[in-house]
Amino acid sequence: MSNHSKIQEVTERIVERSRERRQRYLARLDAAIPHSPYRGQLSCTNLAHGFAASPQEDKLRIMALRAPNVGIVTAYNDMLSAHQPFGAYPEIIKSAAREVGATAQVAGGVPAMCDGITQGQPGMELSLFSRDVIAMGTAVALSHNMFDAALCLGICDKIVPGLLIGALRFGHLPFIFVPGGPMPSGIPNEMKAKVRQRYAAGEVGKDALLESESQSYHAPGTCTFYGTANSNQMLMEIMGLHMPGAAFVHPNTPLREALTRAATQRAVAIAKDGNEFTPIGRVIDERAIVNGIVGLLATGGSTNHTLHLVAIARAAGIVIDWSDFEALSHVVPLLAKVYPNGSADVNQFHEAGGMGFLIRELLSAELLHADVTTVAGKGLAAYAQAPQLDATGKLGWHAAPATSGDPAVLATHAQPFSADGGLRLLQGNLGRAVIKVSAVKPQHRLVRAPARVFDGQEQLIAAYKAGELNHDFVAVIRFQGPQANGMPELHQLTPTLANILDKGFMTALVTDGRMSGASGKVPAAIHVTPEAAAGGPLARVKDGDIVVVDAEAGQLYVEVPAADFDARAAATFDVSAPQYGLGRDLFGNFRRTVGGAEAGASVLTLED
Known part of the structure; x- marks a missing residue:
């Protein structure tokens, strides 16, 4: 598929600017791939330490060195609503891995702080730095060299960028990012914003403000406005690191569990000794970075990603700057109206057609690189679909809807909300x-x-x-x-x-x-x-x-x-x-x- 001339121009500029760094990165990636499972390089003492606490069946599989061992890097804690659902994931993942003859272990945890809690507080001064701490924590978790692939469990603002930066320094391993999904809708975002303004003006007291906030942030799952957390989920999908359609499915539902199990089994399939080896350093290339910027612009996503995408790209040997965002913004139309760019929340965006519809529209307009490597295979076209369970509970995918379920929330490229990305x-x-x-x-x-x-x-x-x-x-x-x-x-x-x-x-x-x-x-x-x-x-x-x-x-x-x-x-x-x-x-x-x-x-x- 051909691309819009500006998409091609910016991509070629990034490729040329990054050429030497990217070549060094890929050379190191290739050099890190051994001829046997990674844990086969460990001494017997090393390996015994690595499986000492595992169930007997898993011990035998890990010792045999024949089946992949999947590492889980988790940002679970039960204070943050977005991350609380991850508490149940390790057992789901281990069970799914055993079904295909593989194993999974929790490799390590990384911190997860919430900007919503630290806003205006001294702790907020650690927020941006936590991204790099998370990247380093990811490296520590994977430093044991026990794993053939990994799953990253993270949602919020600095957590997903940190996990991805850390993962890219293990570019020789396949990674799949596994989200948790948004909480159900609370009070309308415009009502919440109005109460905040009235409180700032001294028109209502703290009790009214707390009641409003509690009705907005009220259940397990990601906050439903389109801030950095949900922009993260959009990016992981449009950059090919999710299972298709995984971004905005609610926590603790049969479809969410099925997607988590599918991510596990797909990670096994794309490990080194399979026929679809897909190291993350090959997934995140210059085209994927451009796709991420396009997605950010088309949805009016978080400006934090003018920082995070730059750092993510550099972790893969790719150099971008704000001029690239500016150039793409002039040709990428705004296709989503989600608060604070509109009154809808991410649940309404998802119900209107969500990521599958958005990606299909951008592909049709030749504004995305279709021929990228993704964890799902089949290029980016696989992401112009939505997941569903059939009558027997089996997971499958169907084409994104032909028309928007709500044109006030999700538009076509032919009739966008604005001609540029804003x-x-x-x-x-x-x-x-x-x-x-x-x-x-x-x-x-x-x-x-x-x-x-x-x-x-x-x-x-x-x-x-x-x-x-x-x-x-x-x-x-x-x-x-x-x-x-x-x-x-x-x-x-x-x-x-x-x-x-x-x-x-x-x-x-x-x-x-x-x-x-x-x-x-x-x-x-x-x-x-x-x-x-x-x-x-x-x-x-x-x-x-x-x-x-x-x-x-x-x-x-x-x-x-x-x-x-x-x-x-x-x-x-x-x-x-x-x-x-x-x-x-x-x-x-x-x-x-x-x-x-x-x-x-x-x-x-x-x-x-």
């Missing part, structure tokens, strides 16, 4: 940033107003409560980048800025911090790089400076003569502020060595 690269004398405009009304995409400069979101909220922000302004929130304090999300600002916008004032946010998948109707230039703590231009902005945020022209600048602006002394960051409390003191080396936002904001050595 993600922009902003550039100017304040640096480079990204902005998501899919939920921003056209009249709010150009803001020119005086700066109000704050060194944290708490300062802005205090100024709002004091009645100081009833005017047009650009909120400059600086010292929120990875070197300063780990680049926390600034979601506490969302209801406050929305209230200011609703009063009729023109406002925008400019920050070296994050806003992620919940970026909403207020224009937000985020991930500004270089960050203020590294001497970036935001450190020289003063109250009253005229700042321009122009999402249409792709501009971000301050109207101060260049000589005057360059001569200004930069504000300094109090490095002691984020160093203690809730474990932040353990991450000092991370803050000192982390790379910039456009390089993925990583502390890992991903240079080949």
Whole structure:
């Protein structure tokens, strides 16, 4: 199948930019593949330690070195609603592996923290860094060399990117990602957002807010708005790492269990000694990365992936930057309206046709690489399908519906919600940033107003409560980048800025911090790089400076003569502020060595 010319152009540019690194990566991948099962390289003592606690039947199979042994890397904990269902998965997986003569073992666990719990709290400063901790934890789990394939159990914001980065450093092994699915729908997202705005305005109390939040987040499963967690699931599917249609099936249902069992048995089938050997380092190539960006744009997904996809790509020897997102955004239409880009949640998206319909539409428009390697085989066309159980409970797949079940939620490529993907690269004398405009009304995409400069979101909220922000302004929130304090999300600002916008004032946010998948109707230039703590231009902005945020022209600048602006002394960051409390003191080396936002904001050595 031919591709849209821009898809082909960007892919070829990435291939050329990455050529030497990718070749080194693939050479190391090939060198890591032995001529016998991996555990066959272990000494008898090593191997005996590896199966000592296994049931006798599994011990015999592991000792025999004939059947694959599947490692399970799990992010299970029972505090996070999205990860609680994973508690039952290991036994399901082990049973499914035994049915095909193989074995499975829990290789290790990785931490899983929830940005929804840490928003606005000191622990949020560990959130982005947890991605790289998870990648390292994945490596530790698989370091025993006991496994021929692996299953990754993860859902939420930093967990899936971390698992994937770790998996790609074991590029010689097949991996399948196994999701848990979303919780049932709670109160409408717009109602939840309105209560938050009313609380921020002092119109309702904490009891009303907690009741609203409890009706929204109320059961096992992923939160149902289209934030980073659900963007992760979309990515794993469109990049060929899920079983087709697995992303948004509810937890604790027969179909979810059948998909988990199928993932296990497929992992056995694509292990080295089978006829369909599919190492993950071959699945995630330049085409798969482009497919991931296209999926992100077509669904209005989380801006966190302008960080995560960069780091994921580098783990596979591939170099992308924000210019690639920008170029693709101009040709990829917006096909999904899911909160915060619309009123629907992911359950409504799934019921309207979900990932199968979306992928089919993008393939039809020649906006995806169809001829990619996937864990399901048969290229990406296998993902233009939906799973179902027949009358006997047997799992099968059928073609995605020909028409959308809800055109207000899921559109065709012929009649999209907008002609482009709504993600922009902003550039100017304040640096480079990204902005998501899919939920921003056209009249709010150009803001020119005086700066109000704050060194944290708490300062802005205090100024709002004091009645100081009833005017047009650009909120400059600086010292929120990875070197300063780990680049926390600034979601506490969302209801406050929305209230200011609703009063009729023109406002925008400019920050070296994050806003992620919940970026909403207020224009937000985020991930500004270089960050203020590294001497970036935001450190020289003063109250009253005229700042321009122009999402249409792709501009971000301050109207101060260049000589005057360059001569200004930069504000300094109090490095002691984020160093203690809730474990932040353990991450000092991370803050000192982390790379910039456009390089993925990583502390890992991903240079080949």
